[in-house]
Amino acid sequence: RDNPLLPEVLRKLELRWTELEGTRTVVTLMAKVAHLAPALMERLEDKALELAEQLDADEIRRILLALAFQQRRCVPLLRALSYHLLQKPPELGLPVLTDLLFAYSKLSFQQPQVLHRLSLELQPHVGTLSPTQVTRCARSFAALRWLSRPLAEAIAQYSLDNTQDMSVVHLCGIVLSFARLNFQPSSSEEFFTMIHERLQGQLQELDAHVLTDVVWSLCVLEQARPPYLSQVLSPDFHTRLRGDTSPRTQSLWLKLIHINATARLEAPGYQGPFLPPEVLGGHKDGDKDKDKATPLQRGLWEALPGALGGRDLGRYNVHTVFGWDIDAEVILDSDNKPLPVRDFSAPHLSHSQGTKPLPPGARRVAFLRWEFPQFSSRGRDLLGRGALARRHLRKAGFLLVEVRGAGGAWAGKPTRNPCVSPALPGPPRTCPQGAYPAL
16 A cells, blocks of 8 residues: 555556456456555456356455455346356355355345355354354344244254353354344254353343343343343443444444333333333434335325324324334224324323323224335244334234335335445446346
């Protein structure tokens, strides 16, 4: 970087990129020097797309790693690389498999056929991986919302067979991955007994974020115990977080509210402490939420008042004290006729407008909208966060009307065609379109 000739060399390469021949040269430049010149990386991405058919598996791996480390999510190139990767013979090799998984996870690029192949070929190798590698694989698949049950079972069995070699942080990472995917191992009792034993006496040693993540995960998996709840809900723990407005800490606060809801709704023997009322709900900006509303959400808000017979018969975009948002809330009497929702007390809100108790036989109905990202990549199973929301709202006395989204993103079709180059100023660049399908 300090060599005075380097900028001139990079400039010449950028001007003469069409003369580059051979995949090895392109791959080496992308991996070694392209991060120093974003404009050159653009040209190399174009060249790699042109040469994609000639790349071998290791070259595809190196390009994907270069894209991942530079956070360059060029969708046409990723599609081309994925397409040609699937044409390669089986048994890619363990280093290639783990690097590919890391790259796809880092780029948040979900390609079902590739993920299926990676999980299928990784499974026989699980026993040979180190605890760090196993944890990284579990977290990468969780980040990609991809649940391969045989692979997840193998990871759970690895944790049982190598308990003494795995640190508490490794085990916390695996529990968090299982919770995100809403996965319960077949050896659930044995697995969680081991987890509880390893956590005993270790809670106070964990970083605040790791501790909150693992307790939240145990809530999702219905394995939270009173000592875990009291550890993170005690004033000594959460008062240290006050005043920190970083996104990571705000995410931690939301998980604490979910844990508090678990303590209230799913832990009958738990006596406290609980989070103070002033931190529960009511922190969101309703106007911003409306601006971010999805087409399904807006459609629900527009259609429901007409179906009910008036807007005052429903409450919309409801932020509950449990940390979950309800798209719409309705109260039905014993004859299934809607009642003015704001006339009645609402213990699920931080500030209730009404004071009347519900009439005998009346029921609260919550409309919950499930969009594509709330399901696994295969689109069938609700992820752990959604499963926890569903349980909490039912325990709070709601009847649930669950509305599942549909459309281009659900079917795996991109809703836009970005090829964002974060390193470059100005509008996103569009990569040249190849003939590669979305797979």
